[in-house]
Amino acid sequence: MSVLLSVEGLSVSFTTYGRRSQVLHDVSLAVPEGAQIALVGESGSGKSVTMKTIMGILPVPPAKVEGGRILFAGRDLLTMPERDRLRLRGTAMSMVFQDPMSSLNPVFTIQDQLGTILKYADRRLGRDRDRRGRRVRILEVLAQVRMRDPERVARSFPIMLSGGMRQRILIAMALLSEPRLLIADEPGTALDVTTQAQILKLLKDLVTENGLALLMITHNLGVVRQTCGYTYVMNRGRIVEHGATQAIFEAPAEDYTRNLIAAVPRLTGRNG
């Protein structure tokens, strides 16, 4: 399998009030085409910063990429022209946001929000699709994320939908432009355990159905066990351990990983 995303020696620092602190130290990881890879670590270890750097949505400043490369399909995202980068963002690589309550704009309908995203994605890719074509595609992805009544959901404002439904819309948002890589940052952690399990199952199914590569970011190792074959463990901005998920679970090399495993809530482990 060829490598789709490859992060090599990535270092990122933040400067706030004149004080510089390094948040990522020489981070390397690889996501093969169509594979499901996990990045785990306790809260504050730098997972979201990694994700934002890959997506190119790091706030610069205060953030600064100190070094490293991020290869996507063989091209370095950090040195490619901004135009090319924009063409990839939200299209070939897109992300599932974490918090379904705060990641949708409260004053626009789902149709409106997905429509705007699709319109500009089409424009960047030079694709020609009119309003009706966009609507068809939106209803299609809404059905894909198992919405029972896509028409009604499309007309709704976020406040009219449950947390689980909103999270599924965030997934639909990521699928709109047929990405090759999906990055999910703590999907569903804001939801109750049962709904979260359903979301993870859905994500896994969608990824398999569509042959997407998935980079799953989480602080919950229980989530990883059912979803991902390979796991990277991050601690204070460094990758401290990586390997087949099964092997890591059976024989963690680091105390830090052992603690993460010990912290897995029993319930989530069962119904992934």
Next chain:
Amino acid sequence: MEFLVFLGRRVLWSLLVLFGLSVVIFTIARVVPGDPARMALGPRASAEQVQALQETLGLNRPLWEQYGLFLSGLAQGDLGRSLLTAQSVNVDIARTFPATFELVLCTIVLAFVLGVPLGVAAARWKDRWPDNLVRALAIVSAVTPTFFLALLLQILAGYVLNILPTTGRLPASLPFQADITGLLLIDSLIRGRGDVFAEAVRHLLLPTIALGAATMGQIARITRASLIDVSRQDYIEAARAFGVPDRLRMFKYMLRPAFVPPLTITGLEFASLIGNAFVVELIFSWPGMASYGVRAITQKDLNAIMGVVMVSGVFFVLVNLLIDVLVGVVDPRIRIRGARA
């Protein structure tokens, strides 16, 4: 449908507010010392004359009965007779209110139309010079008393620079009857009188600035804070991650969710605006309700007091109702919650 429920609630609420206002003002007006009949007739009138007038006015009846009379008049749209002008209060107010209405309305529109873009600029260039300028402006305008600003403008623009008129709505040399809507800006246009329109604008300028500066500063400040708050929301970051262009993010995805606080503050500011309008009107000799209202209060002209207060109250309530509707249009959360609650 949900919007109608939301609106119905707001209307009921407004009626309640007006009712409360009428009770409070009615009581206060009658409880403060001083005999309206004596004041109206003057010190020379005999005790019998005073008593006769008290009886015609119903002043010797119990308070709740007087209130009942007032209400039944109000229900028929009759505010009663003024003791001072000896005219129907309806007529007095119809004569003076349009000028006040025009002044206050222009002020609020101007404050909003200027305040919001200033707030947007401040948020867009946060911590740079436009932001500092707007923040300084907001603070200075907030701490400057209206009467002081009014006098300052009058002296500066009126007398020192001599570029703008400082009294009235129109020059004496330009007779014009605003007999359609009562608003000079509109009536002059309907009649095709560009000269009157231009003069009306020139006359409105100073009073409007004096009255609206503080409100504009507040609106700018609130718009700025609201936009900065929204800009930190996850959904803005998400829009960015999905490649929604900068300009669209600023003006669609951010401005609309951020729009409710400035609208709300405008409604709240409106109360102090009506109060300050009285001051500004007196300073600029604006032929509005102010001088009528002030005289009514000092002379205890009960019906006139109630008339001025109730008309101001209805004005306030209607503007806030309009703002509620706008808020509901802008933000579905409020509309939906408002219908459910």
